[in-house]
Structures are given as structure tokens and as C-alpha cells.
Amino acid sequence: MRKFARALAPAIAATFLLAGCGGGGGGNEATNTTPEETPSETATAEETGAPARADADLVIWTDALKIDAVKAIAEPFGEANGITVEVQAVSSDLQTNFVTANEASNGPDVVVGAHDWIGNLVQNGSIEPLQLSADDLSGYSPKAVQATTYDGQLYGVPYGIESLALYRNTEVAPNEPKTMDDAIKAGEAAVKKGDVESALNLPVGELGDAYHMEPLYTSMGGYLFGTSGDGEYNADDLGVGKPGSVKAAQKIGQLGEKGQKVLRRSISGDNSIALFTEGKAAFLVSGPWALGDVRDSGIKYAIQPVPGFKGMGPAEPFMGAQAFMVASNAKNAAFAQEFVNSGVNNEEAMTTMYEKASLPPALLSLQDSIAADDPDTALFAEAANKAAPMPAIPAMAAVWEPLGKAYSAIVGGADPAKTMKDTGKTIQEAINAS
Incomplete structure (x- = not known):
């Protein structure tokens, strides 16, 4: 989202590729995959074009700009819980590759991406609702919580917002x-x-x-x-x-x-x-x-x-929000939910994401704490708090x-x-x- 204007065209293409606006057939050719294009449950990474899933208990996909930030919160979580963790950077077409790999059951347990993916991800059956309610995120920007809520269910823990x-x-x-x-x-x-x-x-x-x-x-x-x-x-x-x-x-x-x-x-x-x-x-x-x-x-x-x-x-x-989401075909769904619901959802993790991913924070207490040292970023957070979430439908x-x-x-x-x-x-x- 950070270079939105330049990235808009491929994002639109991915949106049309991943899902049409309705559930059934009869749609625009650009919005539907043929049976030959649909990956099978046993498709390999090479066949789908998605990166191969790492051999770890908890696998997280993000983009290259955020990989260091995500590693900084994921690795301590793995150590504290006695599990192996691998964070993988997907260099391009993260949303498309995630949907394809998830359908083929060789994708990650958690994906980090933009909130406006959520409508398509839900329609494709690619992500699961979180074991949190909107009230559990009362300390976050209300607009960020609104952005990551779809059809009455919360699908992401937001860490960064922008407008x-x-x-x-x-x-x-x-x-x-x-x-x-x-x-x-x-x-x-x-x-x-x-x-x-x-x-x-x-x-x-x-x-x-x-x-x-x-x-x-x-x-x-x-x-x-x-x-x-x-x-x-x-x-x-x-x-x-x-x-x-x-x-x-x-x-x-x-x-x-x-x-x-x-x-x-x-x-x-x-x-x-x-x-x-x-x-x-x-x-x-x-x-x-x-x-x-x-x-x-x-x-x-x-x-x-x-x-x-x-x-x-x-x-x-x-307003755009970046969020952590749980894959529907996560091999280790319990670890994924625990990581997103608890490992990400705390002030320490949110501070790490702010410091390393350089996005205005979604957590209100963090917005307040950075106002003196970084008034520009705090102002962008304020602007995002007043903006309208980009439609995720x-x-x-x-x-x-x-x-x-x-x-x-x-x-x-x-x-x-x-x-x-x-x-x-x-x-x-x-x-x-x-």
C-alpha cells in the first residue's frame, strides 16, 4: 500500500483474477478461472507459482518491506511457545500467490496484507475469522477495526494505517x-x-x-x-x-x-x-x-x-490498514490463531511493527506516545482515523x-x-x- 498509486494497476488485476462479485458462473471472463486453471489439492509450489511452504510449525507470508518487522515479533513468539517459526517474503503478487497456495494446501498459516483484500479472500474461502471480537480491539483505531471487519466478523489484527x-x-x-x-x-x-x-x-x-x-x-x-x-x-x-x-x-x-x-x-x-x-x-x-x-x-x-x-x-x-490474517487451510491453525490473537495483539508487538515497518500505528496508545517525537507520523495516523476505510467488497x-x-x-x-x-x-x- 505504501506506493499505492503505482501499485494500483496490478492490484486491480489481482482482484479481478481472484474473484468476481457474485458467487456463481456466468461472469466476466477476466473474473473467472477455468477448471484447468484451478489448482488441485495436491498441486506443488512449482505448478501453482507460489513459493514453497517452509518446513516449520508456524509459517507466515509477508512482503519484502515488512519481513524484518514480522520476524522481530514472530521469532520470540516461537521461542516462548517452543515451536519453529519461518517468515517468508513473497516478492510479488502476494495476494494471488496466497489464494492459490492456500487452495492447494501448501500455503502459510498467517498472511500479512492490506485490509482491502479481505472481501476477495473471504469470497475465495482463503481466511478464517479471528477468535477475537471488535470489542477485544477497543484500543485500536475504530476505523482500522471497521476496515478489518467483514460481514460482521473480524478477520485481521491491524498494525498500521495510512491515508x-x-x-x-x-x-x-x-x-x-x-x-x-x-x-x-x-x-x-x-x-x-x-x-x-x-x-x-x-x-x-x-x-x-x-x-x-x-x-x-x-x-x-x-x-x-x-x-x-x-x-x-x-x-x-x-x-x-x-x-x-x-x-x-x-x-x-x-x-x-x-x-x-x-x-x-x-x-x-x-x-x-x-x-x-x-x-x-x-x-x-x-x-x-x-x-x-x-x-x-x-x-x-x-x-x-x-x-x-x-x-x-x-x-x-x-483509509488503508495493514493486518495479520489467519489462513483457512493453515496446517497449524491453533498456532496461527494464538500468534495473531495474542502474539501480535499487544503493545510491544505493535511498537516493533511501527519502528521497523514505518507505518503510522493502528494502536491508539502508540499513536499518543509517538506524537512528541514523530509529529508527522502522528498526524498521518490522525488523518487515517478520520478517513473512510477503503471498501473491501x-x-x-x-x-x-x-x-x-x-x-x-x-x-x-x-x-x-x-x-x-x-x-x-x-x-x-x-x-x-x-
């Missing part, structure tokens, strides 16, 4: 904006003075970027999926194409290349951060993954939650590509209302077909 925030170049924009309008006004003034080239670096690109556009979309009244009384997303209530989304599209069009030129397709996930760190932009919408580059650049900066537009609703970017797979393309087209000058309504129809047809 977008607004970076500000304080040399050209010294005052903290109260609204997005204030930020844009200050940025445009800096451009007019020749201090910067861009008022606001929000990634758009040629294919669009639905992730980074979400705070603007929601502030203007748009929503992707409605929610039920318990806060879970309802795939039957698609907001794209409805009046709020049209109003948001019109605002995005006004800020686009045929309007104020604040949003531009030339700004993408590949250059938005670099241009800000080079002092060429007054503001940047990005996440904690940009923090290292911003600090290293020496630029004078400040960070705040993304503000909404004046007189409109709050900006609600997506399988229907979300139908949203990313067409909505991103719609944003790019609207920024480029396409009719906002027609584009958004047509996009809503395209997404709904894809959901119905899956």
Missing part, C-alpha cells in the same frame, strides 16, 4: 488553509508570483487516479458505495452516476485543464512527489510514503488532513479503472455530468456481470 494528507510548502504558502479553496487560492497566488509551477499536485495522469481524487469527490457529495447501519459497504448502492457524483465531477472539471488548470493530467503518481520536493508545487496530496522524500529534500513543509471545500462536506480520503474491483479514466477525461475537458453518468452505468454493468 492521504495535504503537504504544504511553507516558504510559498505560510498559512495553514482551512478549506481546499484556501489551499488552491494560496497555490494560485504562488504560481502567479513565479514561486512555483503548480498550485496543487494531485496525481491524475493519463489514466486517472481514483485513489488520490477521493477526498475532492467526497467533499463535493460523491460516494462510491452506500453503507448499512453497521457501517459496512453495500454493493447494491452504487453512488457513481448519482447527483452527488455529478456535482463532484463538475467541480473537478472547473479545476481542470479548461478551467483553473489546478488539476492536470501531466501530474501523475510518477512525478507529483518529486516536483513538490523540488520546490515546484505549493501543495501536494499524498500519503506517508512521500514523507521520507519530503524530509530528505530539505524543503520547509507542513502537513495537515486534506480539508474539504468551503460550505461542503468534509474531505474523506481512503469484491464489487470495488469494477470501480477503479473506469472511475480513474473518467477523472482523467473530465480534467482534460470532457463533459462532467455525461462522463460521470456513463461511468456509473459502466461500473454497474460490470458489477451485474460478475
